[in-house]
Amino acid sequence: MTLRLTTDRLVLRPVLAGDLDVLLAIRNAPAVVPTTGTGEALPRERMAERLARRLASWRDHGVGSWLVLHEGEPVALVxxxxxxxxxGVDPDVLEIGVVVHPDHWGSGFAVEAGLAAARDLFGRGGHERVVIGVDPDNTRSMGALAKVPGVRRLDADLYELTAAALADHPA
Known part of the structure; x- marks a missing residue:
């Protein structure tokens, strides 16, 4: 049985080796690129390296990145x-970041998918906390983050969500 997470509207499944092109299409969409840390399109080779690390994480640790589907179509990446x-925090703590294709901005998919992934990390994964890095100038991401129940600011661009804080806010 393949691991899947479901919400009211979304299905999250682990990224697969064949997802390189769809991941590039989401990450390098012209409206997304300026919102990234580099402000530049990610070269295919670098995305392939990232994908290889995400696949190894699934294989070695049972956790990793997710492709987000809405009505069977890819709309985002967690x-x-x-x-x-x-x-400034333990380098081994997991960070969650959600990239939504611009065709689906404003849909609430970022919060919905991010919370599903966090709940999985806290439950099945046994993690106690995750961190979320957000550029304070990215108003869309800051707006989405404001909707995450129990999130706590650590510094100017780093936030924390704990299993305990999220448990106070059931799905």
């Missing part, structure tokens, strides 16, 4: 990966 060095 990235799940260790935050790494330089963030």
């Amino acid at each position: 990235e799940v990966a260790p935050i790494g060095e330089g963030s």
Whole structure:
């Protein structure tokens, strides 16, 4: 049986090796590119490297990034990966980031998919917390983050969601 998460409107499934083109289409959509940390399109080779790391994470740790489907069509990506060095928090803590294709901006998919992934990490994954990095100038992302129940600001662009805080706000 394939792991899937479902919400009222969405299906999340682990990213697969064959998803490279759809991930690039979401991440490199012209309206998305300026909202990324680099402000540049991600080259195919770099996305292929990221995808390989996400596949290894699923294989080695049982957690990873999700492709988000609405009515069977890909609409978003939920990235799940260790935050790494330089963030000011434990580099092994998982960071969640949601990238929604601009055709679906304003739909609420970012919050819905992000919360589904977080609940999975807290439940099945056994994690106690995740972090969310958001550029404070990205008004769409800040608006979505404001709808996440129990989220706590750590610094100018880093937020934390704990299993305990989310448990106070059932799905």
